[in-house]
Amino acid sequence: MEQTKTILNPLIEKVRAILEPFGFKVYPFKVGRYNELIEEKYRLSVPDDTLGVLVLSIPDMWENAFIPFVKQQDWDNWNEEKNPLHECMIHHLDQVKQSFPEHDVEVMHQFEMPNGQAKILVQTAAHVAGAVYYYQRRDVTEQPWRVDEEMYGVSFHPVYGRWISLDGVFIFKDVLCPDLPQRAPKDVLPDRNERVELLEKIRNFRVPRKNADEHEEYLFSDLHRKIDIARRIKSS
Template sequence: MAVEIHLQLSEWLGPLGFQCAPFKIAWYNAFVQPSFHLQYQDDTLAFVVLSTPQMFEKAFKPYIADMLWATVRDPIDECVVHYFTLLKKNFSDHRIETIHDFEMFPNRKPKILVQTAAHVAGAAYYYQMKDVQQNPWGEKKMTGVCIHPRYGGWFAIRGVLIFPDVQDQALEQKLPVDCVSTNEKKIQLLERFNFHWQDWTYRDIIDVEERYSEEQKQYFATPPAERFKLLGLKGDAFRGNQQPKTHGDF
């Protein structure tokens, strides 16, 4: 069942510049604290959804061109919501529940840890302090970051699709590719992401097949509150700030 659904999702998402990878709820719950557990049966099928560099041209720009309203909170988030909604309509044979990377509970706790989801699904490796030998930072907390084996840091994790009515005991877990192979490179990655994320260099920690276009770089390099001007939109109560979230916001 997972293989068939994965193929159908990929055929629908691929032309829009998205990728997806399957995982079981049990795999995710095993990696997170109980307060972050997803309340589904262990064998419930889910997919993490990534946006590749091509999403900007294939999905985002067409969505902006067709928008009928002039006031939005976050154009990228609204775009992903739009396509997730269309996807659910096109897969009406199954009940699909979605959790977006930006969704939070009233206490500001994320509803989904998207980097963990990407890691357990084998889509991207989630590099954290525990992956570094002889930690050079002491007690200082370093935020982790996912790296894709093909796109490096030139991608984003947009959320998960959960199929509550599909249980797949046969699905085998695919480990993520440890593409940042040396300890020195892992230290460089975490330091670049935590201290110099604005210069983009953490994204090129490995050789990549594709990067964001110059237009896309300009959009994401522009302060969030000013991005609306580039699109001819009026921003309303923009959610977020200029610091990256968990690699799901740009």
């Protein structure tokens, strides 16, 4: 296996060069740090020092990646069981995998659910990579909720707030990064009351850009409507 000093920086910069023009951001992390925080059934079966790369998208992805992808598709022959946005993610992340034929790269998408179980817990991976702060119930002191009340965690980006999508992870199985420093996520909500409000309401904060209305409409539509929106984009 190759060592961090010789290949890590050029490798990460190459991934960035491929994805960032399309509205994606990438963050490296050591798999062992991810495995430490999750249940055994979700752990990745690679050495702790193996390189992982978290991929997230910002609102620019809609115009820079999705709309061009949609306009290139043959909608008369589209498979109605396929989610257009998922297919767009597969297309762009596969471009990275194909650009590293010399490496053993596994792509894990956030929407993959083999046997009904998430292949990768992207919120934990994003927190470990320092990309977002993953606020959870345990981050709130003097909790106002009942013990048996279920509260979902929220990933919050220091620039874009919740207006991101955690799209997936690359695992470079033949690359070890023992010297990769751990990047702590920025805690933009140190106040206890703000954390409570975020977890209860997924509060809107000022960000440089939010998702386009059409993007939001897509995200909250069923598959049939998603395909209709993609066809509308193609014809516009």
